[in-house]
Amino acid sequence: MKKLLLAASVLAVGAVAHAEGDRGAQLYTMYCTQCHGAHGNGKGINAAHMSVQPRDHSDIKEMSARTDDELFKVIQQGGKSVNKSVLMPIWGGNLTDDDIHALVGHLRELCCQKD
């Protein structure tokens, strides 16, 4: 029984470590791709139905013009907090600060990988 428990907890730790590794990508898929697209190009399944288009996160020029702090703020407090569209939601209720930092990290990979 003890052995079994041990095996189970080792497995669980493995799974967590794995999830932590691509936490940013995982959260991006879950919460952001519906609007920003599976490829991060701003063309998610909702985009065709929206009056303001989601930002293309693979646009190096636009995305390089934002600091990490600016990206953090728009994710946490929504488009309205930076005088952009309310169609960019407030995610600070659903996501922790750590989650949002992981997302900012993922955004940096999406836009600026090619550098």
Next chain:
Amino acid sequence: MKHLFSLGVAAMLAAGVPGAAKADTAGDVQQQCGTCHALTHDYATLGIQERAERKAPPLDFAGNKFQRAWLVSWLQNPTRIRPAGVFPPAHVKDGPNGDVVDAASLAEHPAVPAAQADAMADYLMTLKPFDDLIKAETYQPGTIAKSMGKMNFGKFKGCDACHQDAPNSGGVSGPELYTAWIRLQPAFISAYIANPLAWDPHTLMPKGDIKADAVHKLADYLKVIGEKQP
């Protein structure tokens, strides 16, 4: 005496029948529905990855959420509620102008016969772990001009990015809302808009910062667009 005794047994048996039927229905739901639907709130204690793996929306608070009459008829004649399925990222493919919903990847919902739909609805309506959230709700259904409601739902609050307020109008990652009023209890609608996280910590719906009376106006709009015409 013998006569009386057998009468007593008959009475006991008769009284026992509804209880037995209910126990059977609970078992049926567990067996036929529990493979896809959560019937307890255990998922709330798991990591976020469980949301990506869900096969169906949770039913553990069905009695605090649904209109019984809708359950009975929908279970016999299920139609699609979520245009992109329960976990939209799993039902997306590349289209000519960006992502589109891969409709072929969405399965039809199993239908159940009338008598069973009735019994299952009865059982599901007993699942009420969130009576406190419903009780705390102050929403009194009212009315709102449709054009004002639509502005609110779209331009001001951005709900239409993810939800349809008419067939083929609005975003597709959330459940259609032009049927919300016949599907859902008014207090649930209001409470969920105000704080979806209280119901499901892994909801894909953002918890905004909407004040109570603005929430009530949004609920009134869902009433205006969703109420069956007399």
